[in-house]
Amino acid sequence: MSEPRIAFKAGRAFRREGTNWVDPSATKGAILLQNGDDGLLHFIWKNRGSNNVEEDLILFPGDASFVKVSQSAWGRTYVLKFSSSDQRHFFWMQDADSSRDLEFVENVNRLLADPENVPIWAGPSVGQSNTQVTPAAGPSSVPAAEPPSSQPAAGSSGGHQPTxxxxxxxxxxxxSMGGGAGAAxxxxxxxxxxxxxxxxxxxxxxxxxxxxxxxxxxxxxxxxxxxxxxxxxxxxxxxxxxxxxxxxxxxxxxxxxxxxxxxxxxxxxxxxxxxxxxxxxxxxxxxxxxxxxxxxxxxxxx
Structure with a gap:
């Protein structure tokens, strides 16, 4: 395969059997989009611990989209879904800095729509961290289904809830505190x-x-x-x-x-x-x- 056209840190999440909930996996991973030897676009999930490719999906133009799970209270859970099937593959962002999430997602969808498109990068912001996070500070389980509406659930309090x-x-x-010596x-x-x-x-x-x-x-x-x-x-x-x-x-x-x-x-x-x-x-x-x-x-x- 050629060099990855897009790569960023992301873990996988799996649907809980018999429910609409997905649970994040603590395994450190990365999503890569690259052109395969078959001339098709491949959506790859690689285990960063073992460096093994554990998921390799062949994508056809316009068949898939990478979108945020809007019911996730944490806000950084995404699903790769297909128009031609009911397949759903869930992922959660593992970089501590969320400032480039939108940039990665937009470029993923740009290639999913047309593999001939060229990713557009604004570049990392000054002081951007490359530290990965783990479920100790990461997402909890989230519902996998799209929400029926944007209204709050019945019985929710009128007080402020953390966004x-x-x-x-x-x-x-x-x-950012992990291993910090000066804050003891x-x-x-x-x-x-x-x-x-x-x-x-x-x-x-x-x-x-x-x-x-x-x-x-x-x-x-x-x-x-x-x-x-x-x-x-x-x-x-x-x-x-x-x-x-x-x-x-x-x-x-x-x-x-x-x-x-x-x-x-x-x-x-x-x-x-x-x-x-x-x-x-x-x-x-x-x-x-x-x-x-x-x-x-x-x-x-x-």
């Missing part, structure tokens, strides 16, 4: 991953059923299931949840989340460290309890 861009920003902050701080006595364990959380869903309704609005609004204790138990026991908690611990320990915590309804100083975050959570809970008690007293005196 895909904010989540991507958090991911980039976390991934004293480790707290305990971490979120010591608290938010399945053993601690799962009994709460049974003894306090009101938590189910309270927590579901803060999950991706397109979960294809009804709110239930069983679903939450599966979520908190999943590797994706544990990885997300570990990643959040890392970010909190460096004080890198002052801006992001605003999306959670907390003061900016809550992102200065683990203790500040827990203190802000406690103060928010106390405030809500006092507000609720006050409302109850007013109702009693009416």
């Amino acid at each position: 895909a861009e904010e989540l991507a920003q958090l991911q980039q902050i976390i991934s 701080t004293s480790a707290p006595d305990f971490l979120l991953q010591d608290i938010l364990t399945p053993a601690n959380l799962q009994p709460l869903f049974r003894t306090h059923p009101e938590l189910v309704a309270a927590l579901f609005p803060h999950l991706p609004p397109d979960l294809p299931v009804e709110p239930s204790a069983e679903v939450l138990e599966q979520i908190v026991a999943s590797p994706q949840f544990r990885s997300a908690v570990r990643s959040f611990d890392v970010a909190l320990s460096t004080g890198a989340l002052q801006g992001f915590v605003r999306a959670l309804g907390l003061p900016e100083e809550a992102g200065n460290g683990f203790e500040a975050f827990l203190r802000a959570i406690q103060e928010q809970a106390n405030s809500e309890q006092e507000s609720g008690a006050g409302a109850g007293e007013r109702m009693d005196t009416d």
Whole structure:
């Protein structure tokens, strides 16, 4: 084969059997588009660990498109789909810097439409990182189907939910910390991953059923299931949840989340460290309890 015409870091994701969900694979990979010896365009996925080609798809002009999975809360999951069949191949971007995602996708689709087209490159931005990310700071499972509408799911809260861009920003902050020597701080006595364990959380869903309704609005609004204790138990026991908690611990320990915590309804100083975050959570809970008690007293005196 000739030299790749397009190449960028991307992992694969696989549809969960019997569902419309896809789960990301942690394997480091790359997507390559190149002309084969047969004169046709090949869409290749290569394992960057073993350097082996594990997927080689022959593409005919105008038959395929590479599009974003719009239901992905993380925002960097894509699907290669075909007009001539029901084939779907899912991928997630693995470069820590998302600034060139659109450029890669547009060039992929340019070649898919006509292999004679020439990719158009704007060039990497100044300071662009080439660090790959892993599911510890990467996407969680996402629905594979296209959403029926852009309206929020029924039962979702009216409060601010972190956007895909904010989540991507958090991911980039976390991934850029790996191996950083100058940011070392004293480790707290305990971490979120010591608290938010399945053993601690799962009994709460049974003894306090009101938590189910309270927590579901803060999950991706397109979960294809009804709110239930069983679903939450599966979520908190999943590797994706544990990885997300570990990643959040890392970010909190460096004080890198002052801006992001605003999306959670907390003061900016809550992102200065683990203790500040827990203190802000406690103060928010106390405030809500006092507000609720006050409302109850007013109702009693009416």
